[in-house]
Amino acid sequence: MTTVDWGLGPGAEFDLIREMLAAATTAGREEGDGPLDAADPPGAGVQLGPGDDAALVGDGRMAVSTDLSVEGVHFRSEWITPREVGYRAVTAALSDMAAMAARPIGGLLSLAIDRERAPRWAPEIAAGAGAALGRHRGVLLGGDLSRTPDEAPIVIDVTVVGEADRPLRRSGSRPGDRLWVTGTLGGAAAAVEIWTSGQGDPAAPLRERFSHPEARVAEARWLAERDVARALIDLSDGLAADARHLAAAGGVRILLDPKLLQVDPNAEAALGAERALELALAGGEDYELAFTAAPGAVEEVVAEFRERFALALTRVGEVTSGAGLDIVGLGSAEWRAHGWNHFGDGR
Ligand SMILES: [Mg+2]
Known part of the structure; x- marks a missing residue:
């Protein structure tokens, strides 16, 4: 296992993320020379890997991030409308673009939902997603739709891409700031x-x-x-x-x-x-x-x-x-x- 410090704070959730990143890095290296390691010199097309609010790829100005919303964990259907569920899910992802000082370009929306709720919920979630993107002049770039077993929670994954002329990272603080x-x-x-x-x-x-x-x-x-x-x-x-x-x-x-x-x-x-x-x-x-x-x-x-x-x-x-x-x-x-x-x- 690698001993890379991913720059995340303490806590069991982040320990698990560290373990996942280390496992992915190790397995990736075994298969080839995938530049998945934020501490490595930038690999082909990767300027900043895991551990910040978004990865920076391409020429280093392209920011990519993803965010997951799970019913029962991040929201409950008794609390907010399906449209608000979509708006929140996309806004959470767009907030990571903000955290890199990136301009959102668009997002990919993946939705897992049960058959009973899908006809009414899915278009409303998509409308909320589109509204959140449109607010920042972003567009829906694609996505995926899957059925879940009956009575399983709704899961929404939003991947966003943006462009940052002057990306701001989590690192860079100095004593006295x-x-x-x-x-x-x-x-x-x-x-x-x-x-x-x-x-x-x-x-x-x-x-x-x-x-x-x-x-x-x-x-x-x-x-x-x-x-x-x-x-x-x-x-x-x-x-x-x-x-x-x-x-x-x-x-x-x-x-x-x-x-x-x-x-x-x-x-x-x-x-x-x-x-x-x-x-x-x-x-x-x-x-x-x-x-x-x-x-x-x-x-x-x-x-x-x-x-x-x-x-x-x-x-x-x-x-x-x-x-x-x-x-x-x-x-x-x-x-x-x-x-x-x-x-x-x-x-
Ligand atoms: Mg963030």
């Missing part, structure tokens, strides 16, 4: 918590954060064009987990100050300030951006950014030498389990 995030955090997780705890439907603005997320494509490209950000990631796993990815990829330590977070005010109203803050730190799927930048670099553009996008830029921490993530006021035992994690050691 500051950590910034866009928008407010915790809204999507608050909606899920309200649904799963049997409190009925969340209020409209919270439901919207879950059902109709925004991929921050234009925002990321704006920051990249101005050379503001050094390292960039989108917030899909939750700020704590995604900051750990940034720290791991950059070979740095990140110190996060929860007092600086802009917590979703609707999450605070529904669940209280303390729980809303926990969800802002550990809840996933806000699809905001987190990035590091040199001291002073962002302050110069904060007002212009807010005016342009009607979206806040908030400094939430700093980069130091060292490794991993520390949260001001929280011991490691208290937050070790935080962060969306599909395979144990989570909530």
Whole structure:
């Protein structure tokens, strides 16, 4: 097995991904000399392999990424409409294009669905997918459709491709940099918590954060064009987990100050300030951006950014030498389990 460090943060889900990447690399090498290894010199056509928000192929400006949405894990049919399911699934994938500062070109939609629901759901999921792509001037490039056994969950896989003139990776942070995030955090997780705890439907603005997320494509490209950000990631796993990815990829330590977070005010109203803050730190799927930048670099553009996008830029921490993530006021035992994690050691 290879000992390559893929730049992912700690956790059982990422241990499993590391094991899968190592297994694929080893088997690929046995069969030939497939350049699947991000730590190798770029192979034929591969500028950046696994471990970032997207791979960079071709001349290094073509970004490719994929994202999976599983019924019962990522959404429930009682919560949102089929069209919203499609919109969310594609937006999650497009958010990884944003995280590379790439312009989406299009997406491939693969859907596995039972025979009973297919006639009504499949066209609606496709409509939502098309809407999410169209919002960013992307188009549907193709896909696949499969029947599942009766009563099996719906599975949607979205592969997106985009073009990045100035791709921004998760690596590149330097000690002394500051950590910034866009928008407010915790809204999507608050909606899920309200649904799963049997409190009925969340209020409209919270439901919207879950059902109709925004991929921050234009925002990321704006920051990249101005050379503001050094390292960039989108917030899909939750700020704590995604900051750990940034720290791991950059070979740095990140110190996060929860007092600086802009917590979703609707999450605070529904669940209280303390729980809303926990969800802002550990809840996933806000699809905001987190990035590091040199001291002073962002302050110069904060007002212009807010005016342009009607979206806040908030400094939430700093980069130091060292490794991993520390949260001001929280011991490691208290937050070790935080962060969306599909395979144990989570909530
Ligand atoms: Mg991502």
